[in-house]
Amino acid sequence: MTSPESREPQPPASRRIAQALRSAIESGELRAGAKLPSERALAEQYGTARNTAREAVRLLSEQGLVKAEHGRGVFVREPQRLFRFGSDRYSLKNRESGLTPFRLEAKKQGKTARIDVVSIANEVPPADVAERLGVPGDVASVVHRENHYYADEEPVQIVSTYLRWSEAEGTLLTQPKTGPNGIYGRLEDLGHVMTTIRDEITARMPSPHETAVLGLSPGVPVLEVLHTSFDQDGEAFEVSRYVHRADVTGLKYDLPVQ
Amino acid sequence: MTSPESREPQPPASRRIAQALRSAIESGELRAGAKLPSERALAEQYGTARNTAREAVRLLSEQGLVKAEHGRGVFVREPQRLFRFGSDRYSLKNRESGLTPFRLEAKKQGKTARIDVVSIANEVPPADVAERLGVPGDVASVVHRENHYYADEEPVQIVSTYLRWSEAEGTLLTQPKTGPNGIYGRLEDLGHVMTTIRDEITARMPSPHETAVLGLSPGVPVLEVLHTSFDQDGEAFEVSRYVHRADVTGLKYDLPVQ
DNA sequence: AAGTGGTCTAGACCACACT
DNA sequence: GTGTGGTCTAGACCACTTC
The missing domain is CATH 1.10.10.10 (Winged helix-like DNA-binding domain superfamily/Winged helix DNA-binding domain)
Incomplete structure (x- = not known):
């Protein structure tokens, strides 16, 4: 050198x-x-x-x-104020307002909420959903409801809800309008009272489809929540996948210890 | 035309x-x-x-x-199996194992855990921490402990813990070795029994520093958890920021409804 | 040495926004 | 029309891995 x-x-x-x-x-x-x-x-x-x-x-x-x-x-980029989804979104007391948690949060922030029912279909469930719902993963064992959520006409989240086809077939659960208290009301009619829930959370980059639907710009990840509802017998009766845009969305969990 | x-x-x-x-x-x-x-x-x-x-x-x-x-x-890219951090990581029953939740999870997956104490310092808290801990955000009102967590020598998460300087000064809380049951043991000595916790979760792309520490490749976001511990009086006594690499990390929350 | 990704040059034309 | 980002060309040299 x-x-x-x-x-x-x-x-x-x-x-x-x-x-x-x-x-x-x-x-x-x-x-x-x-x-x-x-x-x-x-x-x-x-x-x-x-x-x-x-x-x-x-x-x-x-x-x-x-x-x-x-x-x-x-x-x-402007620092975005977050759309917060709290663990109380599953609380039954929200029922009394007559508003879904999303509409409630939107109202709190002075935004107008819109929920599009994109599709309702009898389908073969994804593997992770089949596993949690305890249904076969190789036949059309679930009804899949896909909704898109908007705040002030801005897309905020994509929600896919999966229910057992054996339970949902022929009920309002396969219809766009599910009646009083929504799908949880109908699931209670079927004897499933939501008692505990499990949320499994990951973050990743969006797929091209998600990028398009959510109108994401490059460099914005998504938060994916795989949600499972358990009834009074500890049986899983509903699984939903929430895909949130991470630039305007946050999650909040309050819980007791021990 | x-x-x-x-x-x-x-x-x-x-x-x-x-x-x-x-x-x-x-x-x-x-x-x-x-x-x-x-x-x-x-x-x-x-x-x-x-x-x-x-x-x-x-x-x-x-x-x-x-x-x-x-x-x-x-x-x-290989689909990564996830390092799952469950809401029971705050549970007191884990104390009995003598292992911290991270070591427990690592052991469960057959990996070796290593925790580096990077720094312990009396600092001015970030705004979000000051707000949650109820301390002034313009003076050095907290002790900041920064740890890096490794599984099989792979970096997994960066943890910054903030405690009131007025409480921590002169105690083991400012030392690398905090004694039996770690910082929560010492905080109990000070009269703070963890009663409820709040986790606020966001996802974003990593900063260059985080990219370097966590050894992230492009296209991998991070999960940020801002954790607050509340004692028997509902007072916030500890705030931590967890930055997880999202390609190998997931979070899991189990909670009762209503 | 050969093959690979990482960076860079000095142009070009296109699509879109603003005035 | 002018200025902006979006895409593309046809090269070049460097840094790293493998043989």
Whole structure:
């Protein structure tokens, strides 16, 4: 070696640009909603090709820090106030309001709620659902209800509810309008009183379909909740999969210890 | 117009390549762990420049479907078995085992657990912590303990625990070894019996620091749990922030209804 | 040495938003 | 029309892995 320790290996130009922009955002120099310099301007400023500046912006976008808008520019993402789904959403006392938990939360935030019934069908259940509901995973043993939830016309979550076909067939559970107190009311008619629930939570990047339905921009993950309701006999009688957009959604669980 | 409706606007080449690969993965043609064709091979196969094929791979990587390994190739990501953190992790009965919940779960999965105490310091709390702990957010009102958790030497989660400095000062709570039953044992000595807890859950993309500590590959989000412990008087006495890597971690909550 | 992904250049044209 | 991001080309060199 001619020069034993001449210099540290520098990070690539794209990362250095990204780091500079990140610092500007974190220091408040670039506030939420502010427009970043254009890719061409960044390229000139740092003496690189446009693609390199573009890569820097992509890194920030991947980290969920900024959002590119075609034809307009790249903007610092606004910190979103969260749509909170609390563990009390399963509480029976919410029944009295006559509103579903989602409508209640939307009202609390001064937003209008809309729920689309996308489909209701007799289907073969996904493996994880079949396992939890205790039904065969290779025949059409469930009714699958898919709903989309909107707040102020913004899509917030995708919900798939699965019920035993043997119980639901021929009842209001296979109809769009399920009657008083919704599906839980009808399930009580069938002798299932919700006694305990289990929520299994994961996070992941959305599928292209979820990206489209939820209108997600790159760098926004989803929260997936696989929910199981157990009745007074400890039997699972309903399984739902909630897919929330993580940029505007949070979950909250209050529980006693021991 | 010469040809009124000659053809549909095709999706860009990069998306078409990505979709073809996605289909191959979902159909099982490309199994978990399988190696994708090299970027140069894909480019030739589809008659595009290498950058275009590369963009296709990037799209899949962003969706968490594949993982690029420098010098080796791009591989279909293995479905990870989850490290499950259940709501019983706060249960007092776990005390009897003498193991912390993390060690218990690791043992259950036949993995070796390691917990690094990264730092213990008297600090100014983050705003969300100050709010929940009921302490001033502009002075060094808390002790902050940062731990890193490993399973089989793989980093799994980053935990920051915050306690009131006024209570912790001069006690074992500011020491790496906190004595029997850990910090909760010492907090009981101070008269705080954990009675209820609240977990607030969000998902987001990791910061560069978290990416480095957790060894995350692109397209893997993190689960953030802001945990608050309340004592017999309903007073918050401990707040912790758990940052889990979402590719190997899940949460599970069992709770009674009403 | 050969093959792979990682970064970069210096252009080009297209699609979209704004005025 | 002008400026913006979105996509693409046809190269190049570097860093890492494998043989």
